[in-house]
Amino acid sequence: MKKLSKTAIIAITIVMLTAAAFGAGLWLLLKENDPYRVLFEKNQIRFAVGGEEIGVHSLDEFFEKVELKRFNAIYKPSRKEPIHREYEGFELKDVLAAMGADVSRVTAVTLRAYDGMTTGVFPLSNLYKEGELFIAVKYGGKAFVRGIKPSGSTYPEEDGGTYVFIKASDEFSQGRLKSVVEIRVEY
Numbered sequence: 769m770k771k772l773s774k775t776a777i778i779a780i781t782i783v784m785l786t787a788a789a790f791g792a793g794l795w796l797l798l799k800e801n802d803p804y805r806v807l808f809e810k811n812q813i814r815f816a817v818g819g820e821e822i823g824v825h826s827l828d829e830f831f832e833k834v835e836l837k838r839f840n841a842i843y844k845p846s847r848k849e850p851i852h853r854e855y856e857g858f859e860l861k862d863v864l865a866a867m868g869a870d871v872s873r874v875t876a877v878t879l880r881a882y883d884g885m886t887t888g889v890f891p892l893s894n895l896y897k898e899g900e901l902f903i904a905v906k907y908g909g910k911a912f913v914r915g916i917k918p919s920g921s922t923y924p925e926e927d928g929g930t931y932v933f934i935k936a937s938d939e940f941s942q943g944r945l946k947s948v949v950e951i952r953v954e955y
Contacts, residue, residue, distance in 0.1 A: 801884055807949040808882035811930045813903075814950045815867045822868055827905065827930060833866040834858040839899055841934050843907070843926060844941045853926075855934060857904035861895055864953060871895070873955045879933050880950040883916065887933065887945045894935065903948060904932045916946050 772780075807814060807824065814824045836856055844850040861871050877889040894900050905911065912929025926932070928946025935943045 801882070804880065804882040804884070804949045808930075808947055813931060813948060815869075816950070816952045817867075817869050818953070818955055825867065830858055830863065830866075830903075830905075834862045836905075837899075837902070839902055839934075839936050841902075841936045842939055842941055844939075850939070850941075853907050855902065855904045856906040856909070857902035857932075857934065859899070860889070860901040860903060860933070863903055864951070867951075869953045870955070874953055876952075876954040878952045878954075879945050879948050880952070881945050881947045882949045883947065885945060887943065900936050902934050902936065904934045905930060912946075 811827050812824050815822050835858070837859060838854055838856055840852060840854055842850045843853050860877070864874070864877070865871050874892070874895060876892070877895060878886055879888075880886045889895050889901060907926055912932055913927040914929050916927055928944070931948040933943075933945040933948050934941075938944070
């Protein structure tokens with residue numbers, strides 16, 4: 769039997785240590801993400817203003833507090849032509865106001881998905897434009913497919929439900945955030 773060279777032993781050791789570090793990091797990430805997974809499963813969004821949590825709200829509460837509006841936006845699946853779709857959702861500025869945020873004092877808005885992805889409102893002036901930023905809950909009268917599917921762009925419908933952040937004027941639908949579970953506002 770042939771002995772392994774010193775270089776091969778070092779390479780195997782590095783690969784094993786890297787795999788162990790990756791596994792530990794993944795475990796920590798999943799553990800940290802548990803509260804967000806629970807929010808997603810319960811169709812809820814957590815709101816925080818100035819670093820302080822102000823509440824967790826369900827879809828039913830949004831329907832009670834915020835007007836549902838129809839709006840048009842482009843959906844651009846990978847390797848496909850853009851599709852113009854009609855969505856239904858709540859304007860972000862109306863949601864923030866209904867949850868107790870003083871929209872006139874906002875200096876930053878960050879949204880988080882249940883998988884840990886985040887996006888901010890850039891430029892912030894978009895927050896004040898009528899019909900621009902939405903928390904969408906339906907497209908073409910249908911609810912979004914729950915979760916995020918790797919083959920989602922092959923579906924006739926869209927994935928990412930229950931809540932999808934959409935910038936209506938985005939020509940390539942690149943600024944969307946699917947499965948929103950948290951909105952943070954700073955003054």
